[in-house]
Amino acid sequence: MNIKSGGAVLLLFYTAVSLAAQTSFPGESEMLERASFHENVEVRSAMADSITAPFYSLLTRQKEIHEQILSPVAVEFELRKAEDSFYLLFKNELNYRYPVWGRGNYIIKRDLRTGEFLQIKIFLQNDEDSFIRLFPLGKNRTSLELELYGLTLYRGIVLPVPLEELAVSSFARIMHLTGGTIGWDRIFTDASWPEWQRVASLQSDLRRDLPFLFETDDGGMSGEGVFALIATGEPSGEEGGLNCSGFAKWVADGMLLARGAEGLLELEPLKEPTDAASRPGNAWSSVRQDRDPYFGLDWCRNLAVALRLSEPGGRVERDTDQDVRTVPFFTYKENVGYELESVKSLMYLQAVKEPGYFYLGAVNSPFGRNPVLWQYHHVALFFPWFDSNGDFHLDVLETGTSSSVENLNARYPKGFVHLSKVKAGSYIPPWQPSEEIVRSDDSIDDSGGIE
Secondary structure, three states: OEEEEOOEEEEOOOOHHHHHHHHOOHHHHHHHHHOOOOOOHHHHHHOHHHHHOOHHHHOOOOOEEEOOOOOOOOEEEEEEEOOOEEEEEEEEOEOOEOOOOOOOOEEEEEEOOOOOEEEEEEEOOOOOOOEEEEEEEOOOEEEEEEEEOOEEEEEEEEEOOOHHHHOOOOHHHHHHHHOOOOOHHHOOOOOOOHHHHHHHHHHHHHHHHHHHOEEOOOEEEOOOOOEEEOOOOOEOOOOOEEOHHHHHHHHHHHHHHHOOOOOOOOOHHHHOOOOHHHOOOOHHHHHOHHHOOOHHHHHHHHHHHHHHHHOOOOOOOOOOOOEOOOOOOOOOEOOOEEEHHHHHHHHHHHHHHOOOEEEEEEEEEEEOOOOOEEEEEEEEEEEEEEOOOOOEEEEEEEOOEEEOHHHHHHHOOOOEEEEEEEEOOOOOOOOOOOOOOOOOOOOOOOOOOOO
16 A cells, blocks of 8 residues: 655555455455445554544644555544544545545544544445444444435344454455445446446436427327427427427337337327226225316326337236335335335435336326325326446436436425336437527536446
C-alpha cells in the first residue's frame, strides 16, 4: 500500500495476517467482487493503532490518500471532530473524488473524552440513507441494523465480536457473521450482468424521443399510427401529443415494432377490465364507475401482457401474471400495490431479484370522503439498473419528460403504485416528426447508458 501525504510517498508491507483478513471469507468476498463493492480493510488494518488511539494523539493527522494492493480503489483517511465525539473516515475513491456517502466507506465514531467506540457506519450505496450501522452491545458483542434508501430492512442483528474488532475487519467478515440472518444475495448483485445494459439502453433510447412528445389530454396513438383520443379513437390532430397512458403505449408499441410487429396496438383491447373476479362488491369501484377508477391499472396490465406474449415462447395464464406481487420486505396490497414513498428501495430489491425488467407503474391514492375511495390517476415508467461500478440507478420517465421518485412523491403524497413488469429490449420509435423539433427541457438528461 502506498500512503500519499504532503508529497511524500511511503511504501508499507503488510503481514500475511493483514492480507488474510480480506481473503479468509472467499464466498462473501466473491459476492462483493461481483457487485463491485470495494473493501478498504487493507488501510484500516494498517492503521489499527491510529483507529484505537486517543484523540489528542491524532491531532496532527492530515488527510491521507492510501493505495491498496488487493483493491482497485484508493482510500482517503480523514479525521473530523464534533462537540463530544470524533470520526475516523475511510472513504473509497469514486471518479477521482472521495465522497463521504460512498459505497464501502467506513465512518467510525468514538467518544471524544473516553475514546469509547460508539458506532460504525458502512455505506452500501452512494446514498446517505443506504448503510449498515454497528453499535456496541456490551463488551464482546455488536448490534447491526441495515437501511436501504431510508427503509430499515434489518435491526437488532447480533454479532458475537466487539465493535472495535470490526473496525479493522473486512466487510466480508461482517457478511459471514450475519449470513444466517441477513440475505446478502438480496442486497448485492452482479454488476456485470448484461440485463442492466438492456434496461439502461432502453431508457436512454426513450430519452432521445422525449423532446418530440408533449402532454395533452387523452392523447394516444391508434393501431394505425395516428395520434388519437384514447376515449373514442378519433384523430386528435395533435402530432406528438400523448397523455401518461398514451406514453406507456408508445413505449410498448416501439418495443413491438423492434420485435417485428407490422402495426401498433389497438386502443380498445387495452381498456378491457382485468382481474374482474376481485371487483364485485368493491365499494369504491361500484360507486364511482363513472370515474373509470381501474383504467390505469387495466391499461398497464394489458400492455405488460401484450409485451409478454410477443416474446419468444411468451405465454400468460392470467391477466395479472405480470403484476409485481412478491418483493422482499414488502407486502403487496391487492389492486393497489405498494406505498409510493418506498418505491426506490422496493425497485432496488426487485431489480436484484429479477434483473432486466422495467415497470409500468399505475399511481393511485385515496379520493373523496364518506366513503374514502381509491382512484388510479397516473402512469409512470420505472427503470432500475446497476452500472459497472455497482451503483444503483432508478430512472423515471413520464410523458415527454424525465422525472424522479421525489417528484412523484411530491405530487402524490401518501400515494401508492401498482407495478406491471416488462422485460427490457430493443425499441424503434413509433413515429418521427416531419421536421426537427427542438424543445428545451432541463429535466431531460441524455447521459442515460452505462458509463
